[in-house]
Amino acid sequence: MVKYMKRCHDRHEKVVEFRQPEELNKLINFELKDTPEDLATVIDYCRETLNYCVKTGHPRFFNQLYGGMDIVGLCGQWLSATANTSMYTYEVAPIFVLMERAVLRHMGQLVGFSDGDGIFAPGGSLSNMYAISLARHKKFPTSKMEGLFSLPRMAILTSKHSHYSFKKGAYFMGFGLNNVVMINCDAKGRMLASDLENQIIHLQSQGIAPILVNATSGTTVFGAFDPLDEIADICQKYDLWLHVDAAWGGAIILSAEKRHLMKGMHRIDSISWNPHKFMGCPFQCSAFLTKKKGLLEECHGIPASYLFQKDKMTYDISYDTGNKSIQCGRHVDIMKLWLMWKAKGDQGFTKKLHHAYEISNYLTEKIRNRDGFELVVEPVYVSICFWYIPTAIRNLSDGDVKRRKLSQVAPQIKAGMTKRGSMLVGYQPMDDKVNFFRMIILNSATTFDDMDFILDEIESLGERIEFVQNGFHNP
Amino acid sequence: MVKYMKRCHDRHEKVVEFRQPEELNKLINFELKDTPEDLATVIDYCRETLNYCVKTGHPRFFNQLYGGMDIVGLCGQWLSATANTSMYTYEVAPIFVLMERAVLRHMGQLVGFSDGDGIFAPGGSLSNMYAISLARHKKFPTSKMEGLFSLPRMAILTSKHSHYSFKKGAYFMGFGLNNVVMINCDAKGRMLASDLENQIIHLQSQGIAPILVNATSGTTVFGAFDPLDEIADICQKYDLWLHVDAAWGGAIILSAEKRHLMKGMHRIDSISWNPHKFMGCPFQCSAFLTKKKGLLEECHGIPASYLFQKDKMTYDISYDTGNKSIQCGRHVDIMKLWLMWKAKGDQGFTKKLHHAYEISNYLTEKIRNRDGFELVVEPVYVSICFWYIPTAIRNLSDGDVKRRKLSQVAPQIKAGMTKRGSMLVGYQPMDDKVNFFRMIILNSATTFDDMDFILDEIESLGERIEFVQNGFHNP
Numbered sequence A, B: 001m002v003k004y005m006k007r008c009h010d011r012h013e014k015v016v017e018f019r020q021p022e023e024l025n026k027l028i029n030f031e032l033k034d035t036p037e038d039l040a041t042v043i044d045y046c047r048e049t050l051n052y053c054v055k056t057g058h059p060r061f062f063n064q065l066y067g068g069m070d071i072v073g074l075c076g077q078w079l080s081a082t083a084n085t086s087m088y089t090y091e092v093a094p095i096f097v098l099m100e101r102a103v104l105r106h107m108g109q110l111v112g113f114s115d116g117d118g119i120f121a122p123g124g125s126l127s128n129m130y131a132i133s134l135a136r137h138k139k140f141p142t143s144k145m146e147g148l149f150s151l152p153r154m155a156i157l158t159s160k161h162s163h164y165s166f167k168k169g170a171y172f173m174g175f176g177l178n179n180v181v182m183i184n185c186d187a188k189g190r191m192l193a194s195d196l197e198n199q200i201i202h203l204q205s206q207g208i209a210p211i212l213v214n215a216t217s218g219t220t221v222f223g224a225f226d227p228l229d230e231i232a233d234i235c236q237k238y239d240l241w242l243h244v245d246a247a248w249g250g251a252i253i254l255s256a257e258k259r260h261l262m263k264g265m266h267r268i269d270s271i272s273w274n275p276h277k278f279m280g281c282p283f284q285c286s287a288f289l290t291k292k293k294g295l296l297e298e299c300h301g302i303p304a305s306y307l308f309q310k311d312k313m314t315y316d317i318s319y320d321t322g323n324k325s326i327q328c329g330r331h332v333d334i335m336k337l338w339l340m341w342k343a344k345g346d347q348g349f350t351k352k353l354h355h356a357y358e359i360s361n362y363l364t365e366k367i368r369n370r371d372g373f374e375l376v377v378e379p380v381y382v383s384i385c386f387w388y389i390p391t392a393i394r395n396l397s398d399g400d401v402k403r404r405k406l407s408q409v410a411p412q413i414k415a416g417m418t419k420r421g422s423m424l425v426g427y428q429p430m431d432d433k434v435n436f437f438r439m440i441i442l443n444s445a446t447t448f449d450d451m452d453f454i455l456d457e458i459e460s461l462g463e464r465i466e467f468v469q470n471g472f473h474n475p
């Protein structure tokens, strides 16, 4: 494992030794059997796993909103794996429960909640669902007992650029996809507060009850920040729960310089903030925080006599966390984060953020000034969206033909870089914008040179593309 | 960590060095700050964490439905922590996606699904919610778009002894607690099929649509197994989704001798099975399996262009798992289980199970024959429920006075054992039965001697109890 960790930091190593599923199936015998395999084979499997997994800690892995390798965090993760327990009671997780309290308190203070509450969830999606759950409970407390059947139709409002977990939450929690109202954004991907208000008025005129507005701080693709103060004004006016999905962008709270992007955050009701994303905490670690003390338990509590014995004589049962949760057993995601925070202090994360901004600014400048590269949007965070436009189509006039060809570029370059294993960068279309790259800068080991490298690599792969009418060849 | 692992297997070591929250808060400085702490202090924190956490791997930890310490599983967990990735796409988790497929296929075959589907979820509670989600989607496919608002009232049927996650799921998913119908059980804790049918008829006569019947294989407290064949007959008759919550009991599928407890399982629609419980896989690991191929994706899929690019040229995107899930990022829970299964084969788990049955039978015999001990119910699995009745109240005639006193016994003994750190055993009341102990036998390191030890310890603590009218003293 230590060797693997070194390899992750070696630029001569590939980011991934990519194999097709069928090939990998031949290389490794995945099948399980009745009989055991010997220890040597099992150890081989471990080695092979590290050979063929994606090196998310590599300085040229830019594919997702997580990555890097924090040694202290990793030790924390190993340690809590060894302790092998569940968060639901103080009885079996005394020290982890206290760590969770300390971290939630600290994060809450940073957001500006004087006395809030919270819980760690298995991912930002579920954190966002916690928000929906609280908002519903607050507006229609009878829903806990009676469900949604006899209640008015409800709606969740979130921007077109927001994360799809609001949709997942909407049907999973019984609202239905049609009751997620997608608010328009400006060209930079920020929610238009004016459209939000229009939609609220429209819903109310139809007898539909909006229950929650989600504002995103750090959208998944553009890294945009919705204007919290404006949105808070509207939520206040219409008495709506204001949640902020800061799964990706929450880290900027730790920077006095950048915090203005979330101006107004002390006015919100709840927030999702994923330390496993920008902050580099080992996957998975997601905090849900709310200003409303006691509501999590009121909303999600079910007496379970076998776990939460009221007559426990051992300790004060208000330390048990199970009744705040929709889970029963809950993985210890807190140790790794707490330990990292101890080792870094707020300052360590601030430094990491400022480093990432420096690299991002450098990359942005390069893209702006280099032939064939074009920014999709001016970045405000560490997500850089851009096109590469190969020479062959560079001089085409704007229009459908160029769009169709341009949309073939990123997938082909992506396939090329994956095969080479030289780096990993994601791509996607968005609104009327055809496939473009999204670079995510968060690994502290990433340097200016890496930025030059990726632009060169994209150009070199992009120039080999053979465009075809219907479909296209691999470079 | 290696030292800790040794300590976990040393019977001279306490199971827990218990401290009150206030004490622990004094011993360890949990607060986070702006500035970093030095490495030596951080290492101290690691040491302290292992000092004060509960040794769930200790052979005298019987407190929960998980425990033990499987070295191969733990290595798998460390390794996947090091690989630090998410399960949602083959792109970033190639090898783990294939492991998940292999394990789901194998588990499905064991259950008797010829060609099913499945996913690993963060816990059995969410696995059970997956079942509710599929059942709802199958009965009312419009709910995905429209929600529950214009649909008839729906009900979930599950036994009184079943796990509370059906309640959590019910309100979280919009049904409401009142729409969970609790079916009566016989004295051994098994669902009464006759009552199930009566309730279905009653609901239908009221215009309420039952959508899912949950049968439990291995109830949380008694370890009872609901009669699957009888229940399947009823579900077939009324066209209802039959889910089996085998989170705790699923392991018996691996024993030809015990499998009859789940006779009829090939007829069910879905099952939750937690390898982190009996099978001793490091926490957390929970499988959800369904017979209906494609339904998970049909029900939970949302196109997210930034993750699941349809024009990926790198590989066949049907390997991406994200659209089956209600999560976005998903922790790699599969590596540890896959590796354990490789190292043990089915046989290894069967052996573990038979060992646990041997110990359980031994304990049951002892309880049956020892003065002052009384079984609450004849065990069929490795959960042994019993009372200790101290001499002082042993000769009281049955009635309220005795019940009130007896209910004080377990909490006091529990407080005593926690303070001593000698062992950990859970207790709870159930139906009309006052507080009793629930011994969970699953650690392969546990021996007959440990059983003698715990009975002696319970007796020794139990004899010191001072009963009081209202409230009671600590021993």
Ligand SMILES: Cc1ncc(COP(=O)(O)O)c(C=O)c1O
Binding pocket: A065, A122, A123, A124, A125, A126, A162, A163, A165, A216, A218, A219, A220, A245, A246, A247, A248, A274, A286, B327, B328, B329, B330
């Ligand atoms: C803005 C935003 N919110 C929420 C999520 C979901 O987080 P998770 O993957 O932890 O469920 C993401 C993930 O990409 C995100 O970008």
Ligand SMILES: Cc1ncc(COP(=O)(O)O)c(C=O)c1O
Binding pocket: A327, A328, A329, A330, B065, B122, B123, B124, B125, B126, B162, B163, B165, B216, B218, B219, B220, B245, B246, B247, B248, B274, B286
């Ligand atoms: C029968 C049963 N089902 C489900 C669960 C929930 O499993 P988890 O804690 O993984 O959510 C439990 C947990 O004790 C259980 O006993």
